[in-house]
Amino acid sequence: MSLTIDQSVTQSVPGPRPATHVVLQEPDAPQERRRSTATLRATDGYAIGGALVAALCMAALLFTSILPFNAPFGFVVVTYLLFVPTYALLVSMDESGPAVRDRVAAVVIHSLAFVMLLALVFVIAYSLIRGAQALRFINFLTKDLASTGPLDPLSSGGVLHAIVGTLIMIGIALAITIPLGVMCAVFLNEIPGGFTRFVRTLVEAMTALPSIVAGLFIYATFILILGFPKSGLAAALAMSVMMLPIIIRSADVVLRLVPGTLREASYAMGSGQWRTVWHVILPTARSGLTTAVILGTARGIGETSPVLLTAGVTASLNTNPFNGPMVSLPLQVFEFVKSPENTFIIRGFGTAGVLMILVLILFVAARLIGGRAPGNLTKRQARRRVAQSIRDVERMSGTTDSTANVTETTTPSP
Numbered sequence: 342m343s344l345t346i347d348q349s350v351t352q353s354v355p356g357p358r359p360a361t362h363v364v365l366q367e368p369d370a371p372q373e374r375r376r377s378t379a380t381l382r383a384t385d386g387y388a389i390g391g392a393l394v395a396a397l398c399m400a401a402l403l404f405t406s407i408l409p410f411n412a413p414f415g416f417v418v419v420t421y422l423l424f425v426p427t428y429a430l431l432v433s434m435d436e437s438g439p440a441v442r443d444r445v446a447a448v449v450i451h452s453l454a455f456v457m458l459l460a461l462v463f464v465i466a467y468s469l470i471r472g473a474q475a476l477r478f479i480n481f482l483t484k485d486l487a488s489t490g491p492l493d494p495l496s497s498g499g500v501l502h503a504i505v506g507t508l509i510m511i512g513i514a515l516a517i518t519i520p521l522g523v524m525c526a527v528f529l530n531e532i533p534g535g536f537t538r539f540v541r542t543l544v545e546a547m548t549a550l551p552s553i554v555a556g557l558f559i560y561a562t563f564i565l566i567l568g569f570p571k572s573g574l575a576a577a578l579a580m581s582v583m584m585l586p587i588i589i590r591s592a593d594v595v596l597r598l599v600p601g602t603l604r605e606a607s608y609a610m611g612s613g614q615w616r617t618v619w620h621v622i623l624p625t626a627r628s629g630l631t632t633a634v635i636l637g638t639a640r641g642i643g644e645t646s647p648v649l650l651t652a653g654v655t656a657s658l659n660t661n662p663f664n665g666p667m668v669s670l671p672l673q674v675f676e677f678v679k680s681p682e683n684t685f686i687i688r689g690f691g692t693a694g695v696l697m698i699l700v701l702i703l704f705v706a707a708r709l710i711g712g713r714a715p716g717n718l719t720k721r722q723a724r725r726r727v728a729q730s731i732r733d734v735e736r737m738s739g740t741t742d743s744t745a746n747v748t749e750t751t752t753p754s755p
Contacts, residue, residue: 384435392428396420465697472691481691486656491682500692502658503673506573509662510669511642513577514584518637522588527618530596547586555582556647571653573662579647584637591636595629635707642700645671670696
């Protein structure tokens with residue numbers, strides 16, 4: 342390090358003596374090369390591959406020569422337990438301590454995500470493969486089980502009654518929970534106070550409510566006390582009890598993420614609180630609210646015990662949600678797979694495949710309807726905005742021309 346004293350003196354300008362500037366000059370040092378954390382280097386791949394090969398070799402040595410183990414699942418677990426420290430050792434040869442911890446954490450997180458994805462793919466593939474024999478018959482989707490017995494072939498009967506029952510129940514439940522859930526979330530965000538904290542605590546507690554308790558609640562109040570029969574409406578009410586806390590909690594979190602500057606800008610333009618909520622906050626949080634509805638739908642559409650208690654089981658098609666038993670797809674799966682007959686078990690896996698396809702269709706439809714980001718308009722909305730802008734321009738031009746004519750008429754001639 343060198344020290345340079347810079348004394349600048351100006352003779353032509355009178356005044357106090359200028360200050361002495363001390364400049365520290367650092368010696369030339371090599372610049373540290375920054376590493377991008379968003380890309381995967383070749384050395385990372387080598388470390389992962391080398392650690393995996395070493396772990397497989399050590400696990401094979403343990404299972405074949407040292408330990409009396411031969412379970413395939415145990416081999417996989419031991420290999421993974423050996424892979425993580427081996428990978429950390431290889432990374433430590435080139436990286437510092439923080440980088441080693443970062444890489445090990447990334448490997449663990451990605452491996453857990455891979456395990457979850459593998460389990461999901463296995464469940465979906467296994468259900469579709471086992472139920473393919475039933476799904477290849479068109480009657481499986483167009484007929485009910487009113488005239489089908491356990492010994493009848495797969496070409497007889499279907500699950501139309503369960504599909505219709507599921508759509509009716511989830512439709513009624515969504516009609517109840519979406520407005521109530523969104524309004525409650527808006528209340529929790531826009532009207533703070535002691536009662537708000539109580540409602541939020543109650544909602545958080547209800548998210549862990551067992552489904553059988555919700556079914557017993559509707560069964561005791563709606564069926565036993567009020568005297569209504571078992572029906573699809575009762576099952577939809579039980580689903581609503583399960584879905585409502587999920588939608589409220591998720592929508593509450595989403596509405597909290599709306600920037601406060603948007604509210605302030607709306608208030609500054611003269612809008613009231615509820616006009617701001619309707620025209621600013623809710624459109625901004627539309628995508629997140631759609632996610633909240635999807636989470637609630639996923640919780641309600643897969644329930645079995647509430648439907649069994651409140652709607653019962655039937656083998657025929659019932660489109661009246663106010664009277665008579667009605668069955669859903671999850672409950673029909675339960676009824677199929679508990680049968681000892683192979684044809685009913687195959688129908689059960691086919692019904693599970695239909696349920697997954699139906700859920701996928703509902704989720705895609707929800708994303709198409711409400712999954713657009715704030716400010717992104719559909720083609721129809723864009724055309725309406727352009728047409729409205731043209732009308733506004735024409736209206737303003739006509740107003741300007743009429744004002745000019747009136748001014749010219751009233752101006753006295755020279």
